[in-house]
Amino acid sequence: MSQMILSVEDLSVSFDGFKAIDNLNFYVEERELHVVIGPNGAGKTTLLDTICGKTRPTYGKILFKGRNLERMLEYQITRAGVGRKFQTPMVYEDLTVWENLEISSPKPRGLVGCLFFRRGRVLEEAILETACVLSLDMHLDRKAGHLSHGQKQWLEIGMLLMQEPELLLLDEPVAGMSAKEREQTASLLCEIARGRSVVVIEHDMEFVKAIADRVTVLHQGKILAQGTMENVQQDARVIEVYLGT
Numbered sequence: 648m649s650q651m652i653l654s655v656e657d658l659s660v661s662f663d664g665f666k667a668i669d670n671l672n673f674y675v676e677e678r679e680l681h682v683v684i685g686p687n688g689a690g691k692t693t694l695l696d697t698i699c700g701k702t703r704p705t706y707g708k709i710l711f712k713g714r715n716l717e718r719m720l721e722y723q724i725t726r727a728g729v730g731r732k733f734q735t736p737m738v739y740e741d742l743t744v745w746e747n748l749e750i751s752s753p754k755p756r757g758l759v760g761c762l763f764f765r766r767g768r769v770l771e772e773a774i775l776e777t778a779c780v781l782s783l784d785m786h787l788d789r790k791a792g793h794l795s796h797g798q799k800q801w802l803e804i805g806m807l808l809m810q811e812p813e814l815l816l817l818d819e820p821v822a823g824m825s826a827k828e829r830e831q832t833a834s835l836l837c838e839i840a841r842g843r844s845v846v847v848i849e850h851d852m853e854f855v856k857a858i859a860d861r862v863t864v865l866h867q868g869k870i871l872a873q874g875t876m877e878n879v880q881q882d883a884r885v886i887e888v889y890l891g892t
Contacts, residue, residue, distance in 0.1 A: 740792030
């Protein structure tokens with residue numbers, strides 16, 4: 648039986664009296680690819696913001712491997728093993744793919760280490776392995792600014808993988824991608840989820856079908872439905888408020 652890596656319990660987030668998240672309980676298992684869907688304003692991004700420390704909860708508990716995340720700062724949550732990707736690709740466009748991956752390595756070097764840094768074999772192998780997973784191994788010397796939109800999305804995911812997170816949070820990773828890039832991203836995320844837990848926010852239902860182990864539907868800050876994509880699609884409440892006929 649899989650263990651829970653993330654437990655969000657009785658979570659509420661209020662902004663000037665408006666409850667973006669309302670007494671939410673949300674759980675993610677180890678090596679689970681969990682997709683969160685729902686209409687705009689349902690609280691999806693706020694949920695990820697709260698998990699990664701960008702937004703503080705008004706009330707509730709967030710446990711990652713037994714550690715209370717709501718008491719930690721963003722960088723501490725990152726170091727604990729939680730990686731977050733936002734909707735817009737955030738890569739260093741004037742640096743090459745190799746350099747973007749290299750500077751994402753979390754190994755502390757300090758002032759002296761930076762002055763006398765020598766790239767080790769372990770780091771080189773990690774960069775090459777990550778680039779291969781991303782299908783960017785033929786673009787290592789290319790500047791990130793010259794990549795396609797989809798490739799930039801993959802590169803940012805790779806920059807997170809270099810930090811070796813145990814939980815990856817992705818906000819609409821296929822937005823703006825071509826059909827072929829969406830297919831490649833589905834394969835990429837399924838491969839990534841073999842070694843870590845992944846939570847994805849997405850609106851593309853065909854993409855969700857291709858990747859999700861479990862789907863949670865949010866509406867007005869609460870869970871409307873949860874289960875397999877097939878079960879969620881057949882839920883009358885979900886059809887009414889989100890999927891339509």
